[in-house]
Amino acid sequence: MRQTWRWFGPADLASIDDIVQAGAEGVVTALHHVPNGVVWTPEEIAKRQDAVRRRKDGSSSGIEWEVIESLPVSEDIKKQKGAWREHIASYKQSLRNVAAAGLEVICYNFMPVLDWTRTELRWPLPNGGSCMRFDIDDFAVFDIHVLQRPGAEGDYSNAITDEAARRARAMTEDAKMALGRTVTTALPGSTETMTLERVREHLSEYGHISPDQLRRHFVDFLSEVVPVAEDLGLRLCCHPDDPPFPLLGLPRIMSTEADYKAILDAVDSPANGMTLCSGSLGARPDNDLPGMMERFGPKVHFIHLRNVKRDGDAIAGSFFEAAHLGGDTDMVALIAAIVKEESRRRHVGRADAQIPMRPDHGQDILDDLNRRAQPGYPTIGRLKGLAELRGVMTALEHREYGIAGA
Template identity: 75%
Template structure:
């Protein structure tokens, strides 16, 4: 695996110098300042590449931009409304531009309205650190009592509805605003966030879109952009829904192995693949991560390695971001499956035998607690995660004791 590091650009509290010291071999980033549906120009792509190539003192960093995360798909494309055709053409242009700059891996998602969703960005852990958490009861309190979505209570169990009512009643005005901010925060690193009225407007526009219809919209989009990606040598990889179950009455169509199978089979191309995120998929108890890696290995173009701990075995339930080798996913078994796939690719002579991965998310520990970095992306917490993952990889690849 090629060990990469997510960097949010010049405003990131972790500098390129920090990334080099972490031992990362490449950068995962995006042009977060470019509005969705707008072309990524060669000039803006080049500026970002130049920033990555140099340390603070101007010396070469020795690392480069390896993976784009994310090149966002606009809401118009997902709904097939408004400027969706123009946005699709712009997406194709951006793919050509990034390919011309030497970038080959593009991560994106097809989640409607909200991207990753958490109810608590600083959840207190027993050891004194913090992490991100999704609590189904708090989310129901937001959905039913703050957003006031019509029919929201029907989407939750009676027990969750009752607990949500109790929790909402205990919130003061500041706590209600904080919960709303947490839920509507949007894509990490993005400058785009939503007000409650924005969310309500989008939900209204999705009112008649079923899961099957949204999947068809997705396949239509892929039918347009995948041939361009294949032509210019770009590998597209869709990130799973996070959390991997329906929220706000919206369809979510990339939550299970079967979801991926339908979409990857519908537009069958080496340019159409998966971002295997062990944390997102791992929030559902019916997702077997090593088995998913074995099944989709040839089309896994990017890896997010993180772990979550579920409160229960409910398909749609609460969870928090755990340590990378803790939680409910067997990370050792997953990494073993990844290494098997890399050896298989090498035997085939594939140029992409080494799959880029990054230590995804992390707990805020030690000095992270005072930095207030991008939620989910503390420097020390990710360093700890990367070190743990490296240890597993080194053991599994050991000539005497490992898989070789």
């Protein structure tokens, strides 16, 4: 695997110098300051490439911007409302511009309204560190008692609604508002942050959109952009829903193996692929991560390796961000499936035999606790995760003892 590192630009507390010292081979970043639906210009792309290429002292970093994460799909496109056709045209032009700059892999998602969703951003761990957590009872508090979504109670079991009511009674108004801010926090570096009122507006506009209709909108989008990407030699790869189950009554269409199969079959092209995120998909107990890697391998264009620990076996349940080798996903089995796919690609002569990977998320440990970096993206926690993953990769890829040479 090609070892990469996510960087949120010059304001990121993890600098290019840090990334070089971590041993990453490339950078994953995006033009987070450009509003969704607006064209990424050659000038802005070049500016970000130059920033990646330089250390603090101006010397060469020796690394490049290798993966885009992400080129956002606007809410207008997802809902097919407003300026959605103009936004698709802008997306196509952005694809042309990034291809001209030498970029090839573009990660994106098709999650409605909220990107990743958590209820705690710094949940305390027994070792003194912290991590992100999604608690289904706290989310029900937000949905029913903070957002006050009509009909929300019907989306939860009696046990969850009762516990949510108990927790809501015990919370101050400030605590409820803090929970609301946590749930609506946009992805670090995003151009869009949702207020409660804006969330309510989006929900009302999604009210008539079923999962099947949202899937049709997705296929319509791909039918427009994938031919352009294929002509340009680009690889688009959709990130799964996070968490991978319905929230707020919204349709979620990229949560399971069946979801991916439907989309990849509907627009069958080498340019239409998958971002295999083991943390997002692993939050759902019926997702078989090593099996998905084996079955979708030829169309996996980007990999996020992280782990979560689920509280139970419910499809829509609570979980926290575990150590990379310490959660419910068998990371050794998953990496073994990736190594086998890369070996197969080399055998058939694919130019993209080495799949870009990044250590996704991480627990806040050591000086991360003082840095207060973007939630989920601590420097030392991710470095620890990369070191663990690198050890597994090295063993499995060993020419004498590993499976790659078998």
